[in-house]
Amino acid sequence: MKNLIFTILFIFSFTMIFSQEVEEPKSLVNWLTFEEAIKLYEENPKTILMDMYTDWCGWCKKMDAETFNNPQIANYINTNFYPVKFNAERTDTIEYKGKTYVNLNSGRRSSHQLAQEFMNGRMSYPTIVYIDYEGNVNPVPGFMDVRKIEPLLIYFAERVNKNCNYVDFNRSFIDTFTPDSLTNTDGNVNWLELDDVNTMMDTAPKKILLYINSDFSNGSKIMLAATYKHPVIANYVNKNFYPVKINFDEPDTLKIANNVFINEQKTPGYPNQLSIALLQPDIRMPATVFLDEDFSLIFALKGFFPPSVLERYLEFIGQDLHKTGGDWQKFNDEFKSKLN
Template sequence: MKIIIVNLFLLISSLSLFGQGVNFEALTFNEALAKAKQENKLVFVDCYTAWCVPCRVMAENVFPQKEAGDFFNPKFVCVKFDMEKGEGLELSKKLKIKAYPTFFIIRPDGAIQHMIVGGGELEPFINKVERGLDKKTSFTYLNKLYEKGEMTKEQLMIYMVVLQDAGERAKSKEIGKKLDSVLTEKDKMKKEYWPILEKSVYGSADFSLVLNNIAIFKKNVGGENVESYLYQNYSSTLNQLVSERPKDFSTRFTQIRKELEKSYFEKREKLEVSLDFCEAIANEDIEKIINLISRGNVELWSHTGKRASELLVHRASIDQLKNVAALECQYITGNESEAKRKFLKEIFVDFNIAARTMTFEEAFEVAKQRRGRVFIDCCDSDSPVCRYMSDTVFQDAELKRFMLKNFIYVKCDMKKQEGREVCKKFDVHVYPTFVVVNWKGGVRHKFTGIGDAEYFRSKLEDVFNGYTALECLEDWYNMGRRDKKLLTSYAEALASVKDSRAPGVVKELFRVLSDEERVSSRYWYIFAEKEYSPNGSDAEKFLLKNRTKFVEVQGLETVEQRLRDCQ
């Protein structure tokens, strides 16, 4: 009775074990060999490191699967070693490991039978292990056979694949070339030689062989394999033409179009749409790109979408970008793939930025995610100056590229509710005023003024200058600096935008200026603006006392006009 209970317990434990994935045992290497000999099994060794991401994927996602346990546990004594700790350090040298993860099938006598470098999905990985289980398709056996020079074409084919599995890419490529030289076209159409053909690229003789014999290849190697092969080759070629834009790109697009028209495979129509899209991108045909995008085909974004979005952002008009941005909901809600939705959201964020359709709050959220800066155009829609900046200066192609690269642009009209709130938040009183806000919400810079695109670009350089950006000037001031240079820069920056802090800083500046400096043109703004030299102030008293000197510099009319305000 006790024997029956023990046997039942062992049977239940065995079934439970097999249902829990691969059973990696806590054994030394020699203990694993001894157990394998006793149980008439092979040893499966997982050589990993703690920092290796593919190693963790295999350990956490692949080996715990029930199907993995069902395959490995009856055939192997399974062990794993960290190659940077304990016994792993010695094994790493003994097994001559060059990459992680590396897996070995080892005989009970310690001889290596097979080797696999790299992980992957369970089913393909099991296929690689099965080749190692069969002595005649194992890594060690085929190596010895090749050294003797006794391989058939079929064995060369298997050897090429096994070398690739083992991470011996250079030798696998060498075998592939040797094999290719002895194979006839009839051989290449057989299923066993498909691995060598599926690595061929567009324009090669092997690619032409597949293209001209689609039906035969579908019958021999499977329709899905052939469809995927043709689609991937054409897609990568189209992407290359878009990214590299060679001199003969137009001729090559025409050639691909002719090939697709003469061939038939299920994904041909998808490729024809991609061809139209890529050709439009290469030709920088904005209207055609938008026309194709407006059809709502998500596949268009799969390969060349980033290049198309960059082209539109920099070359399309504001109205065109608004039309594209309006397609966001159609694309994102109609896409089941989370990865594609995320990718598309990023693209449409760029469209909305370029189309200037974002609110400040939306733009600030993007800035926080990207750790970027928001550029706020605080304007008055009725102001001719603001309209000039919007319709002329901000349309300059070079300035537009600079702005899109460095800022998230937002336009806030002070005649609208949001505009009034933003202007109040950032102490804006004159229009246009331009405010640059960092991703933490602080003001990096604030300035006003009008000029051409080149002048405006020069003003933007202050944002990146640690000595001229308003944020930096404020930091120095708050740390107690009160030298003339700092106070001059800070007061001018604040006064130019009518910042509420300006009067206090201007007052401090006045105190450190010499009499000669006070009457110079540079500092006239202190006396010209009554808020900086109010009635009874030291600045006003200085103006009245030195009226003659100011007239010599500023002119009688200018000074008299200001003095009338003093009365």
């Protein structure tokens, strides 16, 4: 009898120890179901991040433990995305955009039709799928550590993917946070105060480049450190524009021409009236706003732009082609960059 009790206690203790050993740590990412994320997305658009995984994928588990459980990465994901943990071999039925998706169980490790569609049939794990503000599906396959995923998170969260390819953005990200000798960032824009420009415009009118910056936007920091630090960009701006830099939530009163703009709340994150007037209804940071010699609005570029893209806008506007009815597409086709 004693032996039986001892055996039962031993088995119970072993089971408890084993259970504790295999118990997975609680994730720092606030994962949603796909259905929950779609509902939130429809109510308030924000990029959806889908972690496509399988139960047998070792690299998926490694990414969970090392990347998604990094406190800074998890916090950024929770703040800027609707995060979804999606088992690519799940067997339930999903309704999405009027279509029905199932797992046909067509063999060993059969994948769900929705996973197949989102991953373009390339069933490698892990794969992170980003569904952007416009509903475009962007799969990025492979394990990513903290260093590799960070620029990608910024790229999709701040909608940089609308304005440039990832290679150019990643190059600018490196130039900003881990600079090397591959890119020349020795240029300096001679930023002026808005009050000084108002005075200068009375005697020497010139087009104004108004850079609206935000301390909350990584794209703002990267564009300042990489795009505007490129010598070709900096020299062209200094020669052809009065460059002015302001914060979008500037608490002080701003004057431009005969207009006065205030910040009604004077709190961080609340936009100054000038930012609202120039960028509404789609206020995104950073913003590069071009004003003509009479202070009239020419154009507002919203979001991060690399040197290769900004250069084209600078020259098109600098050459007054916006006034003479210049063909933007023709200009782009014939444009010869001076960056290299």
